[in-house]
Amino acid sequence: MSTPWVEKYRPKKLDEVSAQSNVIRVLSNQLKSANMPHLLFYGPPGTGKTSTILAMARELFGPQLMKSRVLELNASDERGISIVRDKVKNFARLSVTNPTPEDKENYPCPPYKLIILDEADSMTFDAQSALRRIMENYSHITRFCIICNYITRIIDPITSRCSKFRFSPLNSANSLATLKMISQSEELDIDDDSLTQILDISNGDLRKSINFLQTGHKLFGEDSIENIAGLIPQNLVQSLIETLQSKNLNKIYEFLYMLVLKSYNSATILTSLHSCLLLKNIYLNSEQKIEVSRILYETDSKLSSGSDEFIQMLNLFLQLSKIF
Amino acid sequence: MSLWADKYRPKTLDDLDYHGKISNMLSSLATSGDFPHLLFHGPSGAGKKTRILATLRQIYGPNIEKLKVDPKVFVTATKRKLEFNVVSSPNHLEITPSDMNNNDRVVIQDLLKEVAQTETIDFTHVADHKNRFKVVIINEAELLTRDAQAALRRTMEKYSANIRLVLVCNSISSIIEPIKSRTLLIRVAAPTDEEMGSVFEKVLRDQPEVAKSFPADETERQQIYSKIAKVTDHNLRTGLLLLEALYSYNPSITTKTPMIMPDWENVIKKLAIGIVTERTVSKLQQSRTDLYELISHSIPAKLILKKLTIEFWRLVDEDSKIKDKDTVKMDIVQQASIFDERLSLGSKDIFHLEGFITKVMVVLEKNVS
Numbered sequence: 001m002s003t004p005w006v007e008k009y010r011p012k013k014l015d016e017v018s019a020q021s022n023v024i025r026v027l028s029n030q031l032k033s034a035n036m037p038h039l040l041f042y043g044p045p046g047t048g049k050t051s052t053i054l055a056m057a058r059e060l061f062g063p064q065l066m067k068s069r070v071l072e073l074n075a076s077d078e079r080g081i082s083i084v085r086d087k088v089k090n091f092a093r094l095s096v097t098n099p100t101p102e103d104k105e106n107y108p109c110p111p112y113k114l115i116i117l118d119e120a121d122s123m124t125f126d127a128q129s130a131l132r133r134i135m136e137n138y139s140h141i142t143r144f145c146i147i148c149n150y151i152t153r154i155i156d157p158i159t160s161r162c163s164k165f166r167f168s169p170l171n172s173a174n175s176l177a178t179l180k181m182i183s184q185s186e187e188l189d190i191d192d193d194s195l196t197q198i199l200d201i202s203n204g205d206l207r208k209s210i211n212f213l214q215t216g217h218k219l220f221g222e223d224s225i226e227n228i229a230g231l232i233p234q235n236l237v238q239s240l241i242e243t244l245q246s247k248n249l250n251k252i253y254e255f256l257y258m259l260v261l262k263s264y265n266s267a268t269i270l271t272s273l274h275s276c277l278l279l280k281n282i283y284l285n286s287e288q289k290i291e292v293s294r295i296l297y298e299t300d301s302k303l304s305s306g307s308d309e310f311i312q313m314l315n316l317f318l319q320l321s322k323i324f
Numbered sequence: 325m326s327l328w329a330d331k332y333r334p335k336t337l338d339d340l341d342y343h344g345k346i347s348n349m350l351s352s353l354a355t356s357g358d359f360p361h362l363l364f365h366g367p368s369g370a371g372k373k374t375r376i377l378a379t380l381r382q383i384y385g386p387n388i389e390k391l392k393v394d395p396k397v398f399v400t401a402t403k404r405k406l407e408f409n410v411v412s413s414p415n416h417l418e419i420t421p422s423d424m425n426n427n428d429r430v431v432i433q434d435l436l437k438e439v440a441q442t443e444t445i446d447f448t449h450v451a452d453h454k455n456r457f458k459v460v461i462i463n464e465a466e467l468l469t470r471d472a473q474a475a476l477r478r479t480m481e482k483y484s485a486n487i488r489l490v491l492v493c494n495s496i497s498s499i500i501e502p503i504k505s506r507t508l509l510i511r512v513a514a515p516t517d518e519e520m521g522s523v524f525e526k527v528l529r530d531q532p533e534v535a536k537s538f539p540a541d542e543t544e545r546q547q548i549y550s551k552i553a554k555v556t557d558h559n560l561r562t563g564l565l566l567l568e569a570l571y572s573y574n575p576s577i578t579t580k581t582p583m584i585m586p587d588w589e590n591v592i593k594k595l596a597i598g599i600v601t602e603r604t605v606s607k608l609q610q611s612r613t614d615l616y617e618l619i620s621h622s623i624p625a626k627l628i629l630k631k632l633t634i635e636f637w638r639l640v641d642e643d644s645k646i647k648d649k650d651t652v653k654m655d656i657v658q659q660a661s662i663f664d665e666r667l668s669l670g671s672k673d674i675f676h677l678e679g680f681i682t683k684v685m686v687v688l689e690k691n692v693s
């Protein structure tokens with residue numbers, strides 16, 4: 001049976017979670033004192049949120065007691081207001097079961113249950129409001145852990161009842177250590193250079209890096225890593241900018257048509273232009289840069305309301321060409 | 325008699341014509357036992373689905389072609405009955421979100437749980453015993469609601485022992501980050517003129533009778549192929565359909581033979597010419613009839629706007645009476661970008677299309693000598 005490495009190497013204990021040292025330090029202390037507030041984890045994908053709470057639950061209760069003390073609900077479960085009122089509430093009000101003497105010896109087994117609401121960004125505001133009363137009424141026997149990517153999607157009355165933990169994108173040093181550990185235990189023949197490349201394209205998403213390590217490394221021989229990751233190769237960005245500078249509208253049109261046929265998507269193009277024109281480029285003066293960022297912003301906003309990529313990118317390119 | 329587009333659809337990774345690198349990658353994934361969740365993206369007719377099926381064939385063998393279609397009845401939360409078809413083979417199944425309206429989240433969840441829990445999957449034919457998972461293909465993944473996408477997240481992790489997802493879409497812009505984090509992206513570019521040409525050549529080589537209707541000269545044939553590529557936006561499927569149509573409508577085909585265009589495209593072309601040559605209120609009223617006609621044939625308003633813009637671009641270039649062509653083109657595209665957004669936000673398509681046409685008339689009027 002093939003287990004994906006992201007599952008095989010998912011941290012089993014809190015101290016196996018890498019990088020999020022502040023978060024882990026605080027949580028470990030709470031583990032020792034067995035005194036825990038409601039928790040709220042937020043941060044981008046693949047930074048260890050789900051892994052951390054699952055590891056913590058296991059360390060708190062042990063694999064046996066976990067079954068009766070922990071309720072995990074994620075976006076794939078029905079989580080409308082009625083489920084919050086019934087299922088969540090019913091679990092929250094249950095009195096806590098007694099641990100076996102054996103469990104008691106090996107784990108802290110604090111006298112409360114844990115309700116994990118993973119991927120809570122997708123819960124409706126109504127369902128969230130229904131939640132806040134439950135959090136208050138049963139806090140003597142129940143703790144909540146709410147997990148999301150965007151903290152702004154969680155209503156204030158809930159965030160204010162929780163200790164908040166931000167999971168940041170992993171830095172290269174930490175991720176590199178994890179990738180090296182995995183390559184060693186899988187007996188991979190891969191050099192540090194390739195590992196660093198993997199980290200470069202993953203933007204601090206350790207899940208992505210591990211997936212790349214497992215499936216991508218075999219493909220490196222076939223194609224450039226940028227291509228495998230779906231990024232626009234640097235030389236293509238360069239010739240895009242040269243084309244824009246030429247101010248030859250038909251050439252610009254043809255260039256866009258080519259990008260579309262190659263399936264380079266608008267979000268990637270916007271990011272590349274942003275980093276190239278605003279972060280790196282030294283030829284533009286500040287007025288020009290302000291204009292560039294205004295146009296990028298307008299395009300991004302139009303795209304996020306679902307408008308046509310070709311039309312919006314064409315407009316973007318033409319407007320940019322005016323600036324040069 | 326099957327259509328050429330179906331008859332000449334490659335079945336195995338080795339038979340695939342272009343993008344050799346991608347085929348090699350897929351083949352090494354299929355044989356490695358490390359098959360990940362995949363996200364295929366690329367323009368229509370670039371060959372995404374063909375590549376996916378060929379990959380599955382490499383994993384499961386010809387079993388994958390034993391397709392059956394089961395109607396599924398599903399009862400929604402509001403107790404409405406929903407019926408749709410699920411295409412499946414013993415080793416995979418396929419779903420298309422647009423079949424299930426706004427219930428995609430619940431339906432997909434139910435199906436995935438069902439698949440994950442069926443242990444009776446027959447793996448005796450699977451060449452490689454490492455690949456003991458079932459594949460679920462989700463077509464048109466960009467049409468999945470955000471809720472449905474969110475619901476896939478933990479599912480992709482929890483069921484990773486026995487399910488692999490293959491998501492297929494034209495653009496990954498509307499796919500949420502957590503899904504991209506869980507998949508390997510496979511970018512399938514549209515075939516180039518030459519790549520389309522080499523597929524067409526294969527079809528002609530296979531049918532000497534047909535080949536006689538085409539020019540004997542290779543470069544002339546490639547000119548025809550390039551024209552086909554251009555009018556079909558490098559969509560290989562419609563390209564093959566067009567090649568077949570050209571053959572059946574014309575006793576002999578030359579580089580001068582006109583391409584056969586769908587009616588609605590001709591309507592838009594004429595509409596655009598009318599607007600560029602006559603910028604008046606009465607013309608605007610006439611346009612309304614054409615627009616209603618197009619909309620009633622379920623041509624999406626956004627497609628109408630995009631095609632009109634492309635036509636305007638071309639016509640401005642060709643029209644000697646228009647001064648300062650660059651400014652005119654820029655202004656038209658800027659208007660297009662504004663009205664395109666209004667089409668996404670508003671609900672009365674006809675208003676925004678007419679608004680766009682009016683603005684274009686104003687832009688042109690200012691610049692015609």
Ligand SMILES: Nc1ncnc2c1ncn2[C@@H]1O[C@H](COP(=O)(O)OP(=O)(O)OP(=O)(O)O)[C@@H](O)[C@H]1O
Nearest residue numbers: 006010017018045046047048049050051206207502
């Ligand atoms: N800080 C970390 N330490 C160790 N492994 C990690 C860490 N972050 C991510 N991983 C690896 O990535 C995988 C996914 O992590 P996890 O499920 O915790 O992400 P997440 O933050 O919940 O992401 P999402 O927001 O997409 O749900 C884990 O199985 C693990 O292999």
Ligand SMILES: [Mg+2]
Nearest residue numbers: 049050051118
């Ligand atoms: Mg998670």
